[in-house]
Amino acid sequence: DAGVTQSPTHLIKTRGQQVTLRCSPKSGHDTVSWYQQALGQGPQFIFQYYEEEERQRGNFPDRFSGHQFPNYSSELNVNALLLGDSALYLCASSLVAGGGETQYFGPGTRLLVL
């Protein structure tokens, strides 16, 4: 049973650049959520995708955008990178039909902005 996978594992960018992170949900899951986790903090909800649409959004600027594909995989895009965007980006998947509540996390992408 394949778990949540994310790529790349690590990434280094400079201020002003753009980045795309990728996520494949756990087998059988149809919903993907993205979280940002700064060092020493708990994850913060960015947004959730279901049926290829953004369904919920946290307090993140429009520089953060996403996409979900027909195979349920998802991308997170961040434009005009700031130093403060350096964090671990976590993808979590769940199944709406199963109540959609328990989310399973991927290993994350560690982004460093210089």
Place this chain on the structure above:
Amino acid sequence: GQNIDQPTEMTATEGAIVQINCTYQTSGFNGLFWYQQHAGEAPTFLSYNVLDGLEEKGRFSSFLSRSKGYSYLLLKELQMKDSASYLCAVSPPGGGNKLTFGTGTQLKVEL
């Protein structure tokens, strides 16, 4: 809004029992999750409480009191591998994926 409080750090001895508390003040509430996160790794699901009371799952138990806005995670027979951050998170009314996490409790298990 949501406000979640948990201790920053705790230390316990191998073989002992430790209780990690979490209090929350929220504008709405459906349930409370506990996740374990080892350094540099993804959070892994431990428990989900919706109703008041204690739920036991092996060495780990989780308790919820909705009226008091309080939960705890109880770890028994501590092992060195239990050294990790333990994250408390609440889910919004009606369920859904927009979890609000606390900052996590860093547990160190010593010999």
